[in-house]
Amino acid sequence: MARSEDKLNKLKEDLERVYAVPVMVITKDLALPGAPKEVYEEVKSAGLKIDILVNNAGVGSFGPFVSSDWKEQENMIRLNILALAELTRLFLPGMVSRRRGKIINLSSTAAFEPGPLMSVYYASKAFVLSFSEALSRELKGTGVTVTALCPGPTNTGFATAAKLKKSKLYKFFRATPAIKVAQYGIKAAENNKVVAVHGLGNKLLVAAIRFIPRAVVREIAWHLQGKTDKPQN
Numbered sequence: 001m002a003r004s005e006d007k008l009n010k011l012k013e014d015l016e017r018v019y020a021v022p023v024m025v026i027t028k029d030l031a032l033p034g035a036p037k038e039v040y041e042e043v044k045s046a047g048l049k050i051d052i053l054v055n056n057a058g059v060g061s062f063g064p065f066v067s068s069d070w071k072e073q074e075n076m077i078r079l080n081i082l083a084l085a086e087l088t089r090l091f092l093p094g095m096v097s098r099r100r101g102k103i104i105n106l107s108s109t110a111a112f113e114p115g116p117l118m119s120v121y122y123a124s125k126a127f128v129l130s131f132s133e134a135l136s137r138e139l140k141g142t143g144v145t146v147t148a149l150c151p152g153p154t155n156t157g158f159a160t161a162a163k164l165k166k167s168k169l170y171k172f173f174r175a176t177p178a179i180k181v182a183q184y185g186i187k188a189a190e191n192n193k194v195v196a197v198h199g200l201g202n203k204l205l206v207a208a209i210r211f212i213p214r215a216v217v218r219e220i221a222w223h224l225q226g227k228t229d230k231p232q233n
């Protein structure tokens, strides 16, 4: 499920050819109010039961909040937070009643610190992490698990879409191939891992952040992110 119908249909063809499984494509802009419910209704009317829900769709935006395009920020909150929570709420009761299911929510290493120049994005990923952790506890013993997958910089279309090429942080870290992160995420969910930080470097980074004063973390993040789009004051 995504907005680009042509890419989804190509993926459907490839999956059906290689794995001989039926694939259903739903084209939807999940940032629109009501979209998650429409997806749920389409899945229901096709008679499908969802055992694995991967809340992957997410966007970022690089630049100072003060001069940001509000529509873009709002869409980010709708997609990264609201759609993820609503899809979870819609598909979860079926999983619980069948006593089986896996939910993988795409968080990020960004969830562990504030992100100057990407403030809303980092905060949205902190929501995903906290929500997933809390939900995983609520669901203990139900047969349904929740995994917050936390990758670092990954080689996808994300950096271009988020105008991240201007960020020093992105140049600083080597991006991981997406396939490695996806495989790690599936394995983590199979092992009922609640918080899955991909890669040793990211694990060390996330652990170190706990011991550094928050004011220092903010400064480091600000300097690493780069000052190219610094607000005037």
Ligand SMILES: NC(=O)c1ccc[n+]([C@@H]2O[C@H](COP(=O)([O-])OP(=O)(O)OC[C@H]3O[C@@H](n4cnc5c(N)ncnc54)[C@H](OP(=O)(O)O)[C@@H]3O)[C@@H](O)[C@H]2O)c1
Pocket: 001, 002, 003, 004, 005, 007, 028, 029, 030, 031, 032, 055, 056, 057, 058, 059, 060, 079, 106, 107, 108, 109, 150, 151, 152, 153, 154, 155, 156, 157, 158, 159, 161
């Ligand atoms: N890449 C990284 O460095 C990185 C690091 C940590 C976490 N993440 C997280 O990983 C997840 C996947 O991102 P990615 O790196 O694969 O980025 P990406 O290449 O830009 O992919 C984003 C995906 O979300 C879909 N999408 C975007 N807006 C949508 C909307 N309004 N409605 C429905 N689908 C929408 C896109 O499809 P359409 O454009 O066709 O809609 C695409 O499939 C995101 O949640 C991101 O925050 C990425």
